[in-house]
Amino acid sequence: MATLGAVPASRPTAKPALQVFSSRARVHSCSNIRPSHVPASSHRHHNLFLVSSRRQATVAAAVKSEVDVAPWVEEARSKRLQQLEEQALDALQKAVDNFEHPAFPCALIAGDVVILHLLHRLGVLSNNKVPVIFIDTFHLFPETHAFLKRLETNYSFQAREFHADGFANKAEYKAKHGSDLYITDIDEYDRICKVEPFNRSLKTLDVDVMINGRRRDHGFERAHLEVFEGGKPVKCNPLAYWEFRDCWDYLQLHKLEAHPLHDEGFPSVGDVHSTIPVPREKWFEYAGERSGRFQGLQNKDGSVKTECGIHVGDDPETGMSNIRK
Numbered sequence: 001m002a003t004l005g006a007v008p009a010s011r012p013t014a015k016p017a018l019q020v021f022s023s024r025a026r027v028h029s030c031s032n033i034r035p036s037h038v039p040a041s042s043h044r045h046h047n048l049f050l051v052s053s054r055r056q057a058t059v060a061a062a063v064k065s066e067v068d069v070a071p072w073v074e075e076a077r078s079k080r081l082q083q084l085e086e087q088a089l090d091a092l093q094k095a096v097d098n099f100e101h102p103a104f105p106c107a108l109i110a111g112d113v114v115i116l117h118l119l120h121r122l123g124v125l126s127n128n129k130v131p132v133i134f135i136d137t138f139h140l141f142p143e144t145h146a147f148l149k150r151l152e153t154n155y156s157f158q159a160r161e162f163h164a165d166g167f168a169n170k171a172e173y174k175a176k177h178g179s180d181l182y183i184t185d186i187d188e189y190d191r192i193c194k195v196e197p198f199n200r201s202l203k204t205l206d207v208d209v210m211i212n213g214r215r216r217d218h219g220f221e222r223a224h225l226e227v228f229e230g231g232k233p234v235k236c237n238p239l240a241y242w243e244f245r246d247c248w249d250y251l252q253l254h255k256l257e258a259h260p261l262h263d264e265g266f267p268s269v270g271d272v273h274s275t276i277p278v279p280r281e282k283w284f285e286y287a288g289e290r291s292g293r294f295q296g297l298q299n300k301d302g303s304v305k306t307e308c309g310i311h312v313g314d315d316p317e318t319g320m321s322n323i324r325k
């Protein structure tokens with residue numbers, strides 16, 4: 001089971017506080033600001049104020065160096081997580097209450113597990129109010145399939161699985177396309193194994209609001225992402241304001257099992273050929289989560305590949321716009 005213990009803590013550990021901090025010190029530390037009742041032109045008062053403030057600043061500096069701020073950071077982070085959770089639950093509830101056919105395409109990465117847990121708490125997984133869409137690309141890690149089964153059991157849902165059209169299974173797909181279509185024609189691979197099944201899933205389930213795990217810290221293209229985006233379907237981005245670190249804090253807080261490959265060094269997990277491990281110190285940098293995806297893969301035009309195409313572009317058949325624009 002992937003645990004947060006495997007992830008480096010980015011914040012200072014709380015040390016036993018050597019608390020010499022006092023309310024007096026607190027006053028002193030602010031006292032080099034001229035009180036509003038002292039007119040700037042009043043020399044006598046001004047000089048007294050300067051002398052006193054210099055001495056107090058020295059005292060304050062000495063006191064400040066011994067203040068243990070770690071507990072305050074912990075407290076602030078805890079409050080932050082509560083607020084993020086509240087806001088994400090609110091977004092999901094709005095999606096559930098205001099649309100007929102919500103759905104959650106789920107890749108089972110850390111943020112997706114957070115969303116699954118929140119949907120479970122709203123009671124909309126087991127009653128199938130929010131179906132979970134899972135695209136079997138025929139190129140996923142075996143661990144991903146096994147993890148999905150565990151989540152289905154734990155949260156009492158059954159994912160709606162879709163895969164390449166016209167094939168009953170991976171063997172049939174391989175018999176026609178071989179094992180290296182993603183090398184010989186990556187666009188065709190994406191189309192057959194990801195984009196078409198994904199668009200078909202939206203169409204089949206008549207999805208009018210699509211829940212997903214995009215966040216602002218995924219990269220500059222999403223830096224201004226909001227919790228909802230209009231369109232067809234509407235996108236609900238309950239984690240828009242979360243950071244990767246928040247997702248892990250949340251998993252740890254609720255003792256949730258994460259994708260087992262996180263323990264192998266993968267911050268994000270997709271196809272075997274488009275996923276590599278990332279040094280753990282990079283995971284929580286801006287855009288760090290996806291930095292191990294599509295490495296070394298190129299688009300047909302020679303540009304660096306960063307997306308599989310699942311959420312890119314309008315689908316001519318469904319008329320649906322994507323969530324990656």
Ligand SMILES: Nc1ncnc2c1ncn2[C@@H]1O[C@H](COP(=O)(O)OS(=O)(=O)O)[C@@H](OP(=O)(O)O)[C@H]1O
Pocket residue numbers: 105106107108109111112133134135136137194211212213214269270271307308309310311
């Ligand atoms: N296997 C599978 N099943 C269902 N839905 C999936 C799948 N893979 C990706 N997605 C959806 O695509 C979003 C982007 O994920 P990726 O860019 O990592 O996709 S991919 O692995 O490159 O295909 C991803 O967004 P997140 O919610 O952030 O995970 C999902 O909405």
